[in-house]
Amino acid sequence: MNIGLILLFVIGLGAIGYVLGRRRALASVSGDPRKLHSLPSQYGQSVFLYTLVPALLLLVVWLVAEPRLIDSQVRGIVAESGTSGAELDLKMADVGRISQGLGELISSSAITEEQLANMRADVDDVRGRLAEIGVAVGADIEPAVLEAAKRSRDLSGSSALLRSLLVIAAALAGMAFALRRITPEFRARNVSEAVVKALLMGSSLVAILTTVGIVLSLVFETVHFFQLYAAKDFFLSLTWNPQFRGGSDLGLWPLIWGTLYISFIALLVAVPIGLLAAIYLAEYASKRVRSIAKPLIEILAGIPTIVYGLFALITVGPMLRDYFAQPLGLGNSSSSVMTAGLVMGIMLIPFVSSLSDDIINSVPQSLRDGSYGLGATKSESIKQVILPAALPGVVGAVLLAASRAIGETMIVVMGAGASAKLSLNPFEAMTTVTVKIVSQLTGDTEFASPETLVAFALGLTLFVFTLGLNVLALYIVRKYREQYE
Known part of the structure; x- marks a missing residue:
């Protein structure tokens, strides 16, 4: 059974x-x-x-x-x-x-x-x-x-x-x-209430236990990987060349560079556009415009990433190749860092815009009234009062967008390619850590081989990296929250 x-x-x-x-x-x-x-x-x-x-x-x-x-x-x-x-x-x-x-x-x-x-x-x-x-x-x-x-x-x-x-x-x-x-x-009631209490306590521990389980699974398999492959070569090598028949070079840095490069371009697109859209919707737009524009922006968050990937592959990639890369002599491929970064930035706009809009609206009206009472204009109030007061929440929104960019896979596969390299040219094909994690764990491969277990080492490295971003964001949030509480 x-x-x-x-x-x-x-x-x-x-x-x-x-x-x-x-x-x-x-x-x-x-x-x-x-x-x-x-x-x-x-x-x-x-x-x-x-x-x-x-x-x-x-x-x-x-x-x-x-x-x-x-x-x-x-x-x-x-x-x-x-x-x-x-x-x-x-x-x-x-x-x-x-x-x-x-x-x-x-x-x-x-x-x-x-x-x-x-x-x-x-x-x-x-x-x-x-x-x-x-x-x-x-x-x-x-x-x-x-x-x-x-x-x-x-x-x-x-x-x-x-x-x-x-x-x-x-x-x-x-x-x-x-x-x-x-x-x-x-006392049947006592039995029922005790079980319900235990159920509530268990539910509150789900997130903690899940995090612990994820970290331990990554750590155990990463230790197993470093028993088969030298940690020095993994962290110091600048070449990524897995060969399942032996002779692999599993350097981390080409994947980290591709991840940071694509994420940086995506945030460079999403953060300014999303933040400016949030400021307009919260402070300038009429109720009628807001009721139409905000849902339309949030529709972007509901589009499947495979659709964004197809958009990058069919439309954005060829356009960047024909109008920028080839005329400037920077490349002939439609798959590039710029393609994936631009499309991913479009996908991230509602994450920044919607959250920032809600955070700006939550700033107390008394701060606005006080600024206007001192003779500040609307734009001066936004720059010097509202945005600083909303900064902790805005940082959280940007962090959420960054985490989403770092963990994205499908857009990178279809828009940036799968080439692991170190290059400053944004019109060259590159790849990210998440794409290689998927590729190393799929197919008819030996799970106990270094070429497969390297996926867990990559996952743990990415986890530590995002944890550092969270700690930095938490520091910024606490610092500015103390000033405006």
Whole structure:
């Protein structure tokens, strides 16, 4: 039974428990709810919770522990053949793919369980059958790898059956326990409120735990990468040339340069236009103009990035090439830093404009009145009073736009190309960190190879970089907020 069916079954048992608990509570007082400590529905809720929570906790623990236990047993089979280190990790990746492929072959009736049990590594059609369903393995399937894959599949099947039985048993046991506790004096309301409180606390921790999980996953895989590839070469090399057959040069700086260059051009377009539009809408535009212009600007934020990418590829890129790059002798490609930067800047305008508009409108009217009372004009009030007071929020809007620019992928792929280089020419094709993260993690590649694991090192580097931007922005926000509070 798969996870979805287990969840549906447990929720169904919880619903049955709710009805039974409510009826049992009313039956214990001969149908008079005034004699109950809590509402009848709260007795039903307590049974529902006792049915659901233990079963779900068991399911979560099982899903966390199961892969590690199976991996430890299967890894031992491969390790007995004398394999260790990075080679062992590569073979374990083969084990995972072969195990999944064997399961798909059986589910499609391409082979039977008996044929699987009799398979040996010298059977010529094993690799061919796996290739037919898109599972790529090496030229030779070693006996230990095939046996480990079969063992992994057997353990996974047994674990799934045992998991289903234990989770359902836990749900039934929780329901029986809750039903036995129902009496007129049972404080069902306290149980419900305690669970709701725990749910609210858990919801408040989601963002923190998610951040911790993201950082830890990046750190662990980055450490693994630096065990296979020298950190000095990664941080100091000026060449990006991944070769999945060996001899790779995985220098970071060409990707960082492309990311900063494209983001700088995008912000150079978005920040002035967006800020000026926000000032006009907040301070000069009539209500009628504002009611029309603001929604039209915000429409830009709802356009999918693939549409912006097509716009860059078909319209902006050829126009920049024909009217600027070729006449000036700066290049012949329609894919360039300028193409991606301009289109991305257009996409970022509503991020800056809409947020800045709301922030400027939130500046107290008393500051405006005081400035006008001292004889300042409208433009002087905007420059010397309103904008400084709104600066913390404007910095936040610019930071949001910068983060959006740094993390953009599709526009860069279609507008700037995929060439990793160090150049000042804005009409040359370049690429960014995010594009290379995608390219290194896609395709039929060995996950344990340095060329794949470098994506996590790139991701961690980008995370540290954006964290620094956030710290700088927070400093600016706090500094100016103290002056205007």
